[in-house]
Amino acid sequence: MKITLTIILTVLTFQCSIGQVAIIQDPDGWTNVRKEPNGQSKIIHKIYENEVFWYDDETTDHQKDWISIYIPKNDYCLGKSEPPYLAGFIHKSRLLPLEKLDPCKGKAFSFKYVLSEFNPTNRIIDKQDGKWITQIDGRPVWGTDGNLPKIQVDDIVVEIDGQLLIINKVFYADLYECNHAFSVYKNGEIYFVHQWNSDGAGAYEIVWVLEKNRLRQRLVGSVI
Structure with a gap:
């Protein structure tokens, strides 16, 4: 029981702290991610400009110049792996929190979900213990805490400089309980x-990274 409680607390600690998203600020256009919080540690990855990732400010030693970050294992948070991120460190001077970016103003950019009531007809719904929903159509269920979703996404309508950007269904088929309350930021020609x-319990965070001709990234993570 003690071991189980320790594991649960560890997971909850991470889930509470990853609700912080950033990009890098580096004149080189990329930043080294190191295994340990020092400049001599092994380089395990590189992050390029306008790539979003999570960072952990709460457990970082503020007397040091390095900060913990968590990089999604693919650009769209698709597939299943444990853990779903690569953990490492970058120098604090290279971190640019998303909320520090310029807010998007004007009519050059628009983003809108097309939502409807969840329709279970002809859906393959997997349940644990015959009760708790674990997957719908073979995909994880973002937005609920094991219950049947109430709201599904039928489409996403994005327009940039008068040009419609098509978002494939694979990128929103696993998202539920979406709403139209979001913040939009801009960095150069990239929108976030x-x-x-x-649904009140199954909270999750999502960041769409878009440019005129494509969806660059989708970052999805759950929190408690």
Whole structure:
């Protein structure tokens, strides 16, 4: 029981802290990610400009110049792996929190979900213990805490400089309980749409990274 409680507390600690998103600020256009918090440690990855990732400010030693970060293992948070991120460290001077970016103003950019009531007809719904929903159509269920979703996403309509950007269904088929409350930031020609969604218990954070011709990244993570 003690071991189980320790594991649960560890998971909850991480889930509470990853609700912080950033990009890098580096004149080189990329930053080294190191295994340990020092400049001599092994380089395990590189982050490029306008790539979003989580960072952990709460457990970072503020007397040091390095900060813990968590990089999604693929650009769209698709697939299943444990853990779903690569953990490492970058120098604090290279960190640019998402909320520090310029807010998007004007009519050059628009983002809108097309939402409807969840329709279970002809859906393959997997349950644990015959009760708790674990997957719908073979995909994880973002936005609920094991219950049947109430709201599904039927489409996402994005327009940049008068040009429609098509978002493939694979990128929103696992998202539920979405709403239209989000923040939009801009860095150069890149747009970032950040929001929280939930049914009241199954909260998750999502960041859409978009440019005129494509969806660059989708960052999705759950919190408690």
